[in-house]
Each structure stands twice: as structure tokens, then as C-alpha cells.
Amino acid sequence: MLLARENGFCFGVKKAVELTEAAAETGRPVHNLGQVVHNPKISQRLAARGVKIINDPADAAEGIVVIRAHGVPPKVREQIEQRGLECIDATCSLVLRAQRFTKQLADEGYTVILLGTPDHPEVVGLVAYAGDNYRIVETEEQWKKLPKMKRAGVVSQSTQPPWAFTALVAHVATIAQEMKVYNTVCPVTVKRQVAASELAEQVKTIIVVGGKNSANTRELVNLARMQGRDAYHIEDAKELQPSWVRGQERVGLIGGCSTPMDTLIEVKERIEALGSTEPVPA
Numbered sequence: 001m002l003l004a005r006e007n008g009f010c011f012g013v014k015k016a017v018e019l020t021e022a023a024a025e026t027g028r029p030v031h032n033l034g035q036v037v038h039n040p041k042i043s044q045r046l047a048a049r050g051v052k053i054i055n056d057p058a059d060a061a062e063g064i065v066v067i068r069a070h071g072v073p074p075k076v077r078e079q080i081e082q083r084g085l086e087c088i089d090a091t092c093s094l095v096l097r098a099q100r101f102t103k104q105l106a107d108e109g110y111t112v113i114l115l116g117t118p119d120h121p122e123v124v125g126l127v128a129y130a131g132d133n134y135r136i137v138e139t140e141e142q143w144k145k146l147p148k149m150k151r152a153g154v155v156s157q158s159t160q161p162p163w164a165f166t167a168l169v170a171h172v173a174t175i176a177q178e179m180k181v182y183n184t185v186c187p188v189t190v191k192r193q194v195a196a197s198e199l200a201e202q203v204k205t206i207i208v209v210g211g212k213n214s215a216n217t218r219e220l221v222n223l224a225r226m227q228g229r230d231a232y233h234i235e236d237a238k239e240l241q242p243s244w245v246r247g248q249e250r251v252g253l254i255g256g257c258s259t260p261m262d263t264l265i266e267v268k269e270r271i272e273a274l275g276s277t278e279p280v281p282a
């Protein structure tokens, strides 16, 4: 079995989890506004410490609200403060940077073109900085339909693949008289994607571990499939099907940026057990 050379939490996820854990230590009611990071194991671990997930600041009567790594629109932060709740901001510094650039483009009069998934929380936060004049695109089919424009400013959701960002920028150069580009693709996810590609070159089957709603994890699955590999996306060892790994000479294993190492190690042990001739525990 081959483990990718990049694994474990990225610094943004690590910070968000640590800030929530530290808040829980205070003994006050602690709320995560949405999943603090897109991983069910982390949510369960925090729930065991009394942390509740809410979807709206109005759902917190008292205590602390932790803003997720993906960030929120400014009005949500205002709502938290207006309700007299303590706000701990766990927005990743790279997402804050993307929010700053998005606002700057809007303030300078550019039509903001955002590469991202429209309902992803990070994108919901980013467009709140984009003023009234913005477009969200996720696929080539969508960006090919963009109209000609005078001034286009391009930014990206952090977990979008760099090749898609490059292709979008190349296309916008053909439809805009003036363009400004801020590359806000997260370098940590790029490194993880490179590691997934390297892994795909060496194996036929790849197991990708991470939240089903984790954009960066799903991107690893896409990449492996684009390289013609059998890629399976699971959240924990229980989901692993023996038929995926039995008889395989080597199986690749990689986790998303919000996948805890202990979950990855459980999956690794399960793959090894399934590959052995010993009886496998249920």
C-alpha cells in the first residue's frame, strides 16, 4: 500500500479545530456556525466536547460562536456581535486574503468573476464582498457563456484546481478589455493534488478519505479518475469495500486537508488487513 507524501490537516483546518477546542475548554456554550471544517469525524469529536453546530447566529442564545474556516459574509459576523455573542473567527488566512481581493476588485469597478461552486460556504462568503456585479462559474461550459465585458477581475475559491483557474483566466483574456487576476487557489490544496497525481502514476486503485462535502477531497477523487484510476471516496474505514482492494498489488491512500491522521491510519490498517490472508475484523 502506498500513502501519499502529503496528508493530514492543512494549517487552516488545524487552526479552526484548535480554536474550537480552546473555546470548548472555557466551559461556556460553544457553537460552530456550520461544520467548522468539512469532516464528520471532527464534528463528532467536537460534539463530544459539547460544541453545537448551528446554521444561523439566531440559534445561539448565549456563549461563543466560532466562524468556520470557510469564512462568512460580513453581515453574519455583524449578526453575531449584535446578539451579544462572543465571536471567534476561525476563517483561514488564505480565505481572508481572497475576501480582501474580491472586495478590492469590486471597489475598483471590476466585474468579479469567481471560479467556484455557488452553494459552497466559502463562495457564499466571497460573493458577499463582490458587490452587485459578479459571476460565479465552475465549468468551461459556464465561463464560455460569459458576455464580453470592459473590466473583469478574476478570483477563485481556494480549493478549485489550478488548471481550471488557468483556463478561466485564458478565456477571460479573450472577452475583457481590461483584466485583473488574483490567484487565490490555495497552495496547500495544490500540493495535495500534486501528491494525488504522483500516487495515481504508481497504482491502479486510490482510496481517498475525507468528508463527502469536502471540496478539496472531491477534487482529489476527480484528479485520480481523470488519470484513469479507480478512485473511491470514503469518510471512514467502515465504508471500505473488500472488492476494491483485494487482489490489488498496491493500493494508493490519500486524505483531504480536513481528514484527521487517525482516520487515515484506521483506513490504512483496514486496507492492510483486507489484503492479508488473516480474518478481517468487522
Ligand code: SF4
Binding pocket: 010, 011, 012, 013, 069, 092, 093, 094, 095, 158, 186, 187, 188, 189, 216, 257
Ligand atoms: S485548504 Fe487552504 S484555504 Fe482551505 S483551510 Fe486549508 S489552508 Fe486554508
